[in-house]
Amino acid sequence: MPHDPARVERIKENLAQARARIDAACAKADRDPAGVSLIAVTKTRPAEDVRILASLGLTDVGENRDQEAAPKAAATADLDLTWHFIGQLQTNKARSVASYADVVHSVDRARLARALGDRAEAAGRRLTCLVQVNLDGDSRAGVLGPRGGVDPADAPELADRIAEHEALELGGVMAVAPREGDPYPAFGRLYEVSCLIRDRHPRATAISAGMSSDLEAAIERGATHLRLGAALLGDRGPIVG
Template sequence: MIDEALINRNIAELRQRIRLIAQECGRDPNDITVLAVSKTRPAAAIRVAASAGLTNIGENYIQEAVDKQLELQDLPLQWHCIGPLQSNKTRLVAEHFHWAHTVDRLKIAQRLNDQRPSTLPALNVCLQVNIDREPQKAGVAPDELKNLAEQVATLPNLMLRGVMAIPAARDDTAAQRQTFAAVRACFQSLQGEYPQMDTLSMGMSRDFPAAVAEGSTLVRIGTDIFGART
């Protein structure tokens, strides 16, 4: 059973929080996109979020997302792949998504490029940077980001749009902001050469206030929209 009232209330509260944080930082709240992260959530919950104006949908599990897309094809949604990209899943992403946030190596970018149907516009991609250099986490090292950007920018069926990061969990706001500032520096270091880069994808339910304060243009929110998973 979908609690529509809860989802709508959560979205209203989330927007208000983002608005206040943005105002405190001198930012325009309209420059911050909310990506509704809907992994394991039913299509009906996404429909409620879309009716409240959230049309950017983030999914970690690719086949699950494709199934939901069929159910929701009447809605004008933008589908973002935010889960790990493996070679055996690139075709589904290339054929069914508008965005891929987790590109971290040329092999994956090349496959997405080659498998993108010619009838579709270029696939928007973000490069995932492993800002904390965690060995168990995906993402390119910060000092390898420039080289990967150069390679991806040559692929005609991809549009290099930004940088994405999932920093290590930190409870201290100052520490969160310090890490997000490092991600922003990586992003800004590429913008001069690639002016089409306009997306800094960082911040989730636990730390999005710090991310917004440090310049995030897209926050990936699941729990604070749909509630805790049961």
């Protein structure tokens, strides 16, 4: 079935605008745009949008919920996609996520890392995992941000636990900027955590940070992966299929 031409054109225009923003931010930060990867977050969007994105050359796809990601990954299994799981994850979903995800951005505890590694190993797969860092508060004091993450001080130890599992590849770090305040210092803290982890694990270079509203700040602070939803696909509505 052919794509809706109007939808293709809209996504194509949005993608061009997003890339222009990325190029401008990279120029300001004296960075090469080739060092910044774009992940399309397709939450609440149909598999058809994933196919349109792929036809436009964007094959890194991110999802927040396994209930939506698993069937969408199955529906687009004929495409050469890289699936990024970016939402908070319960250990009882590890088997499902490890069956289709290539990268899990939201690993925030050792128990989850072990579960993902064991499930990936059982499936004969190797899974890249990022340490999700909490930039909202002090998780050790029980003041967790609403979107999870390990306390920055504890991130290097969690990185060690990921790296020691044979079925896991430590990719780097991920964070969501606090809802209130300036994202620049928050992303600066994430960069500092990344440096600490890279001192121990030089190949863990990924910094997943920045969304539609704050990608410029993320690029300024060293982000290597951006997670864009609304900027590419418009404001989120109910799932359309």
